[in-house]
Amino acid sequence: MNKLILPDSVLARVEKPARYTGGELNSVMKDAAEVEIRFAFCFPDTYEIGMSHLGMKILYHVLNERADTWCERVFAPWQDMELQMRERGVPLFGLESQEPISQFDLLGFTLQYEMSYTNILNMLDLAGVPLRSVDRLGGPFVCAGGPCAVNPEPLAPFVDFFMIGEGEEVINEVMDAYSAWKKSGAERIEFLKALTKVEGVYVPLFYDVEYKVDGTIKNFVAKDGAPQSIRKRIVRDLDNASYPDKVIVPFLDIVHDRIMLEIFRGCIRGCRFCQAGFIYRPVREKSPETLINLARDLIDNTGYEEIGLLSLSTSDYTCLEELATPLVDEMEERKVSFSLPSLRIDSFSIDLMKKAQKVRKSGLTFAPEAGTQRLRDVINKGVTEEDLFRSAKTAFEGGWSGVKLYFMLGLPTETMEDVDGIAELARGVLHIWYAVPKELRKKQLTLSVSASSFVPKPFTPFQWVAQDTGEMLRDKQMRLRDKIRDKKISFKYHESSISLLEAVFARGDRRVAEVLEAAWRKGCKFDSWDEHFKLELWLEAFKEAGIEPTFYANRVRDFSEKLPWDHIDVGVSKEYLMDEARLAVEEKITPNCRVECTACGANELGDEHCVCQEVAR
Amino acid sequence: MSGPTKASSNFTLRFHFERTGRLRFTSHLDMLRAFQRAFMRGKISIAFSQGFNPHPEFVIGMPLGVGTTSDAEYADLGMNIEMPTDQFVATLNANLPEGLRVLSAEYKHNKDNIMGKVDELRCLIKFEDAIPMKRIGDALSSLLSKSEVNVEKTTKKGKSVVEIRSKIREAQVLADSLIALRCDAGSHSTLSPDLFVGALWAEMGEAREPAYFTVHRTAILVEKDGRLVSPMEQAALN
Numbered sequence: 001m002n003k004l005i006l007p008d009s010v011l012a013r014v015e016k017p018a019r020y021t022g023g024e025l026n027s028v029m030k031d032a033a034e035v036e037i038r039f040a041f042c043f044p045d046t047y048e049i050g051m052s053h054l055g056m057k058i059l060y061h062v063l064n065e066r067a068d069t070w071c072e073r074v075f076a077p078w079q080d081m082e083l084q085m086r087e088r089g090v091p092l093f094g095l096e097s098q099e100p101i102s103q104f105d106l107l108g109f110t111l112q113y114e115m116s117y118t119n120i121l122n123m124l125d126l127a128g129v130p131l132r133s134v135d136r137l138g139g140p141f142v143c144a145g146g147p148c149a150v151n152p153e154p155l156a157p158f159v160d161f162f163m164i165g166e167g168e169e170v171i172n173e174v175m176d177a178y179s180a181w182k183k184s185g186a187e188r189i190e191f192l193k194a195l196t197k198v199e200g201v202y203v204p205l206f207y208d209v210e211y212k213v214d215g216t217i218k219n220f221v222a223k224d225g226a227p228q229s230i231r232k233r234i235v236r237d238l239d240n241a242s243y244p245d246k247v248i249v250p251f252l253d254i255v256h257d258r259i260m261l262e263i264f265r266g267c268i269r270g271c272r273f274c275q276a277g278f279i280y281r282p283v284r285e286k287s288p289e290t291l292i293n294l295a296r297d298l299i300d301n302t303g304y305e306e307i308g309l310l311s312l313s314t315s316d317y318t319c320l321e322e323l324a325t326p327l328v329d330e331m332e333e334r335k336v337s338f339s340l341p342s343l344r345i346d347s348f349s350i351d352l353m354k355k356a357q358k359v360r361k362s363g364l365t366f367a368p369e370a371g372t373q374r375l376r377d378v379i380n381k382g383v384t385e386e387d388l389f390r391s392a393k394t395a396f397e398g399g400w401s402g403v404k405l406y407f408m409l410g411l412p413t414e415t416m417e418d419v420d421g422i423a424e425l426a427r428g429v430l431h432i433w434y435a436v437p438k439e440l441r442k443k444q445l446t447l448s449v450s451a452s453s454f455v456p457k458p459f460t461p462f463q464w465v466a467q468d469t470g471e472m473l474r475d476k477q478m479r480l481r482d483k484i485r486d487k488k489i490s491f492k493y494h495e496s497s498i499s500l501l502e503a504v505f506a507r508g509d510r511r512v513a514e515v516l517e518a519a520w521r522k523g524c525k526f527d528s529w530d531e532h533f534k535l536e537l538w539l540e541a542f543k544e545a546g547i548e549p550t551f552y553a554n555r556v557r558d559f560s561e562k563l564p565w566d567h568i569d570v571g572v573s574k575e576y577l578m579d580e581a582r583l584a585v586e587e588k589i590t591p592n593c594r595v596e597c598t599a600c601g602a603n604e605l606g607d608e609h610c611v612c613q614e615v616a617r
Numbered sequence: 618m619s620g621p622t623k624a625s626s627n628f629t630l631r632f633h634f635e636r637t638g639r640l641r642f643t644s645h646l647d648m649l650r651a652f653q654r655a656f657m658r659g660k661i662s663i664a665f666s667q668g669f670n671p672h673p674e675f676v677i678g679m680p681l682g683v684g685t686t687s688d689a690e691y692a693d694l695g696m697n698i699e700m701p702t703d704q705f706v707a708t709l710n711a712n713l714p715e716g717l718r719v720l721s722a723e724y725k726h727n728k729d730n731i732m733g734k735v736d737e738l739r740c741l742i743k744f745e746d747a748i749p750m751k752r753i754g755d756a757l758s759s760l761l762s763k764s765e766v767n768v769e770k771t772t773k774k775g776k777s778v779v780e781i782r783s784k785i786r787e788a789q790v791l792a793d794s795l796i797a798l799r800c801d802a803g804s805h806s807t808l809s810p811d812l813f814v815g816a817l818w819a820e821m822g823e824a825r826e827p828a829y830f831t832v833h834r835t836a837i838l839v840e841k842d843g844r845l846v847s848p849m850e851q852a853a854l855n
Contacts, residue, residue: 004639009745009829011642012684018647023639025654025714249654249714251640251647303654303712334657335665 005098006090014080018251019047022073022095025249026301028060029096030070036179037069038104040094040140044119045112045528047075051248052256054310055110055146055167061244062168069175072096074107076119076526077126085126092127102128105178107140109159111148114505115498115528117155120144121520124158131517133160133205141191143174150232150279151458151565154508154516156204161195163202164568165232166265168242170200196226200233202568209510215551217509217562231569237609238265238284245297249304258306258339259298261291263323267312268593268611270600272380272584273369273411275457276312278577279570281602283316283593283611288323295327299336307331308339315344316594328355345391350398363446364395367406370414371421377587378413380580385425392429396436401443403429409476409493410454410468412584419476422449423483430488448490451480453499457506458565459572461580464557467503469550470496497535501527503553509564512552514545571602627664628696629674630705631731632722633849636687640716641831645680651714652677652692659712661705664695678731678848679738679802679837687834689739691848693731699724725854729839734853737786737845738802739836742810744794746828754790756820761788768816781816784808802837 004011004021011017032038041060043050050056056073063071072094077085085092091100101107107129109120121131130136134157144155145163152162163170177198181191195201206226210219222228235241247259266283267276295307309324311317328338338356343349345364368383370376376383392403407422426449433445453473456462468476473496484491504512519541526532542549557563559578566574576599583590590598593611597603603612636648643651653673656663665671674695681687700708702722709719760766766782784806787799796817800808810832818827838845841852848854 007745007829008641008684008831012829017642017683018644021639021642023715025651249651251643251651251714253647253650300658303657305653305657335671 003098005093005100006084006088010081010084010088014084015078016047016252019075020077020081020095022098024251026246027073027096027248028064028070030064032070032097032099035068035070036182037066037106037175038094039063039069039071039175040074040101040104040107041071042074042101042107042109042120042123044076044109044116044123045526046078047250048252048254050075051250051252051254053110053112054260054262057244057247057260058242059108059167059171060248061246062171062242063175065242066172066175068179070096072101072104074101074123076123079526079532082122082126092123100127102139104140105182107142109142109144109146111144111146111155113528114148114154114502117505117516118520118525118527120155121158121517122525125520132157136160137188141178147276147279148506150275150568150570151506151508152202152204152568153510153564154505154512156510157513159204160192161201161203163233164200164230165570166234169233169235170198173198174201193224196224199231202230204510207567211511216557217564220562220567222567229567229569232279232571232605234282234284234571234605235265236284236605236607239286239290239609243294245294246301247298249302256308257304258308259295259302259304260308260310261295261298262286262310263291263314263317264311266611268316269313269382270380270580270590270592270598271369272378272461272580273408273454273457275460278459278572278600280312281571281600282606284606284609285318285611288319291323292327292330295331299331299334305335306337306339308341310341312342314340314342315349321348324352324356328352331356345395347394350394354398363402363404364400365404365406366391368425369406369408370411370418371407371423371425372418374587375411375414375418375421377589378584379411380584380589382589382592385428388425389428389432392432393436396433397440399440399442401441402446403448405429405447405449407449407451408454409451409480410473410499412454412462412465414468414476416476416479419480420483422451422480426484426489427486430486445488446490447488448492449480449484450492451477452494453496455499455502455506458563459570459577461577461584463507463563463577464559464561464581466556467500467553469554470500473499495530495533497538498527498530498533500549500553501538504549507564508552511545511547515541515547518544571600571605573601576600628699629725630694630696630700630702630722631725631848631854632692632694632706632709632719633847634690634692634717634719636681636685636690636717638686638716640714641684641686644683645677648681648717649675649677651717655709655712655714655717656694659708661700661708662697664697676730676732678735681834682832685832685834689834689836691731691837693725721849723849723851723854727855729853731848733804734839735803735837735848736801736840737799737836737838738808738834739797739799739838740810741791741833741835742796742798742814742830743833744828744830746794748794748828750790750793752821753794753796753817756817757788757790757796760817760820761785766816768812768819770812779812781808781812785813788813797835 060071063069093100124131141160143161144159145167149162177194192203196203206223208221212218264285266280268283271277331338369381456465456467477493481491519538522537524537664674677692705722706719767778767780770777770779784801789797791797814827839848839853846852
């Protein structure tokens with residue numbers, strides 16, 4: 001299969017043509033005539049970003065295990081390529097077959113971050129598929145999933161159905177329903193109706209929303225027998241779940257160009273700002289034996305020179321030592337390096353990292369998130385100043401010379417004292433460095449402080465709070481910059497207007513879809529790329545749609561308000577989130593899942609394979 | 618290069634491979650990585666350089682441009698053990714992505730590195746547009762009849778003028794839109810097909826940019842004792 005949809009003259013003139021040509025090792029080729037379902041897995045960003053995403057690898061594997069289905073990959077073409085495609089009338093195509101995806105059965109988008117939404121519209125348009133569900137009378141169904149699907153409303157008019165929760169658990173049921181519908185020859189709507197019977201699938205068409213005069217939601221009504229509440233799906237027994245052992249090996253240098261070994265899902269910590277910490281509950285682990293075997297197979301099948309552990313918090317894996325010690329030794333023999341992200345720094349992890357990464361002793365990352373203990377208690381970030389300083393000392397003595405500190409500005413209840421605390425904490429780390437014996441400090445210290453802007457997310461205890469206005473955030477950024485002023489510390493902060501948009505789309509209802517479409521029509525896309533983000537066009541789009549961004553971003557919601565995502569059930573109850581919100585204001589911390597079960601509700605999703613039962617025992 | 622680069626390998630293997638199909642859009646660096654991963658998958662015991670940041674002792678001669686296919690690619694690889702060459706070829710081919718295929722391999726006993734030691738390149742140049750054979754033929758005759766052809770070359774450092782006539786060894790029109798070229802290659806003197814096409818295009822009196830063309834490499838040759846030989850011949854290996 002060497003036929004490419006684009007002529008060589010185009011491919012040779014665009015940046016990184018290998019983004020569009022497929023043919024990588026372990027990519028799946030099938031005979032189109034032999035399959036019944038053509039599925040396009042669409043990642044609304046560039047090849048290098050999309051190919052770094054584990055969820056795509058898992059679903060590509062699960063779908064292609066089906067004899068009746070051929071799943072292909074599609075990424076957002078970079079602007080140089082888009083221009084060429086539009087000029088020549090070449091529609092968006094699947095990398096494997098190089099055939100237009102408008103002829104496929106299903107297009108599935110993964111929603112990893114809100115700022116990729118304009119790319120979804122752009123990709124539908126490039127494919128020649130009508131943007132809105134109601135305008136699609138034939139052609140492929142458009143579906144979506146991923147973390148942002150927990151609030152599907154901003155995309156409701158564009159997406160036929162959403163899969164809530166872990167895709168590999170539900171996708172086969174969806175494919176079976178599709179196959180049955182296709183064979184039946186019934187009308188399009190019948191497939192969507194059938195999907196309302198599949199747990200975890202949300203079909204927006206079957207729900208009506210009414211609004212109050214103040215703009216909040218009055219009623220959210222299910223029609224035609226669709227369920228009033230859609231419960232997230234999870235893989236209960238992660239250890240025995242299907243996991244790709246033959247991942248695609250790209251030619252291009254992608255963002256995370258390594259084997260990703262997922263050690264567990266969920267997080268025991270319950271940091272109150274962190275959506276992932278709530279929506280991926282309950283915690284489920286894979287066994288070290290499964291992981292070691294998988295690591296061997298993956299190295300054999302890919303030839304990758306690096307392997308990385310993946311989870312929300314590596315140190316919380318209960319079998320870390322049993323996994324990492326033999327794996328590091330074995331990989332060293334095979335000249336495979338090992339990366340260990342989000343690891344708590346102690347003597348064990350320092351030894352492990354020394355062994356795993358003989359060369360790159362540069363950067364370590366700490367995320368205290370807030371500058372004072374008071375605010376860290378508010379957000380339930382169980383890290384103290386002592387923890388940080390002890391870790392920094394251990395790291396510096398172990399030969400590390402680079403530290404990155406991550407913080408958020410605009411956290412609920414934050415005062416200028418908390419902002420100043422960030423500068424003080426950074427200076428504290430500086431002092432730790434100078435206190436370490438000179439002979440152990442071989443290099444210059446590089447200390448960087450990075451402050452992002454807090455975005456309140458659905459299904460967190462902060463889902464009701466107002467985001468700081470742009471002005472407030474800028475004041476805090478400037479103040480922190482002035483407080484830090486030290487040649488030894490570099491300070492970075494994020495553009496606050498992007499955070500405003502994130503806030504709108506994270507907690508938006510169906511009406512913000514109008515803004516999205518208007519912004520895309522004005523030329524907005526790749527909004528998560530600073531160089532492409534066009535605030536003026538977004539502001540115009542809000543104006544045209546008659547929507548005030550502050551209503552969504554900067555307004556405090558009452559506990560009694562109907563929220564746009566109330567029909568989605570991620571397992572954690574709304575009452576629990578309210579309790580957590582109250583505890584936050586009282587500056588009280590909540591113990592992690594292994595110390596004590598605080599009855600969030602997610603235990604109902606799992607079985608004996610999840611942490612909830614472990615604690616109960 | 619960082620750190621000492623003293624060779625640690627006991628054996629050096631040279632292999633001949635082709636690049637076809639979709640792989641033509643892979644860059645040189647990406648190809649190196651694709652091979653390294655294939656060595657890993659095949660558990661081929663390759664040698665790594667000594668030093669702080671060990672690298673496989675692996676080079677591919679004359680980097681191929683993006684969009685170029687080739688029947689004549691050569692690489693040198695340091696090996697820890699003397700794996701039989703037929704076994705090496707079979708193992709590597711079983712592990713390479715479609716579009717890369719090893720044709721032969723031989724152990725090499727001299728210090729000549731494929732990166733530095735080549736002399737002649739042969740390739741086919743094909744225009745995407747249909748250009749009649751006669752039209753190209755006339756322009757080519759006129760170009761070859763000149764004793765000197767100076768063209769402008771743009772590099773990272775800026776623009777410079779190079780004389781290319783002396784680098785063209787032979788050129789002939791094979792069919793409409795299709796030219797066969799033999800030219801200098803290697804560190805002492807080299808001609809990029811782009812410059813040749815640029816000069817030819819100027820000869821055709823076209824004001825517009827040259828039509829898009831693809832290059833297919835057919836041979837790379839090494840000069841040994843006044844004779845041009847394949848890099849796989851014993852004369853080039855000993």
